[in-house]
């Protein structure tokens with residue numbers, strides 16, 4: 345529990361707090377947080393990469409009052425886990441986002457920043473021990489907080505497809521899935537026969553694609569036109585679920601992978 349002043353009850357964000365989990369190696373408090381709106385209990389985990397040249401630089405930014413950004417956790421390349429914001433607080437990591445009709449993703453989620461310089465700086469592979477730490481952390485969160493539906497463990501790019509690429513197509517969602525974290529299916533092969541849809545296309549098939557992506561949670565309008573927002577959502581889908589080719593084209597492989605994902609979707613938690 346975060347500490348509160350005994351006299352005023354006011355939260356003092358910079359005061360040290362007890363980590364939410366014993367797997368946290370260090371607490372580095374960030375002032376960049378506020379109350380979850382309407383006491384919304386978090387039922388989503390949002391994964392990011394830091395996109396900066398070093399983890400230390402990222403940690404400085406996430407705890408700098410001027411930056412107005414934060415995350416609950418930062419996971420370093422060696423697997424070290426730092427907590428910056430107590431889980432009960434609303435960290436500022438999602439920005440302008442949407443999922444399953446909800447727009448205040450910060451209020452409904454726990455944010456994990458995974459140290460990786462990202463596409464801008466060469467985008468190296470995620471070390472296995474870093475991924476192992478992410479898996480342990482996600483398991484710790486879902487165990488302590490009660491079930492989080494696997495299909496609500498998401499990429500930043502899933503909830504902000506027009507703006508974000510992280511954690512990107514190198515993030516091993518399949519490995520997480522093998523450990524019981526997240527909803528994932530093996531992607532259909534690239535060289536499938538069959539027609540797909542591409543930017544510029546119009547018609548009922550495009551509307552159906554948009555409706556299907558929307559039913560999974562993506563913030564996409566049913567315009568019947570394979571417009572720029574649709575291309576961005578298909579690209580985000582590929583970064584998460586069909587990582588072999590990221591081009592925003594809903595080819596036969598992408599469509600089949602999407603269908604398999606919908607068919608294996610876990611039943612909603614009651």
Ligand SMILES: [Zn+2]
Pocket residue numbers: 391392393437500508510
């Ligand atoms: Zn992000």
